[in-house]
Amino acid sequence: MSAVQNSVNFTxxxxxxxMMLSGLHTVADIFCCCCGQIIGWKYExxxxxxxxxxxxxxxxERGRIVDEIDFSTEFYIDTRASMSDGED
Known part of the structure; x- marks a missing residue:
């Protein structure tokens, strides 16, 4: 099963x-399920x-998913798989 099928926070x-900077690609925008805003894209x-x-x-796109970033401090996103609150 792919990560997209397991995700619940975007569509x-x-x-x-x-046409991207690196050439022509087939892509799909990805949207936040909470607010409906575009948060990035997937290269198909x-x-x-x-x-x-x-x-x-x-x-x-970092600017679309994090409000009020203070670039004077370190920014870290943990990309390891973890349990959700519902799995506790």
């Missing part, structure tokens, strides 16, 4: 062709061979 939009497929490593990867 994916429709696939579309988008890359049209250039050198960009294939991006397929299936997600990009989260």
């Amino acid at each position: 994916m939009g429709v696939l579309e062709e988008r 497929s890359a049209h250039e061979k050198s960009q294939k490593y991006k397929e299936g990867k997600f990009v989260l």
Whole structure:
């Protein structure tokens, strides 16, 4: 089962062709389930061979997911899998 199927905090939009800085890609925007705002995108497929490593990867835009970042302090996101409150 993929991470997307297990996630409950975002939804994916429709696939579309988008010209990115690194070339043409098929991507889907991802949206916050709480507020509905775009928080980033998922690379579904890359049209250039050198960009294939991006397929299936997600990009989260920090400015869209964290309010009032104080860049003078260290910022850390724990990316390890953990139990949710419902699994306690």
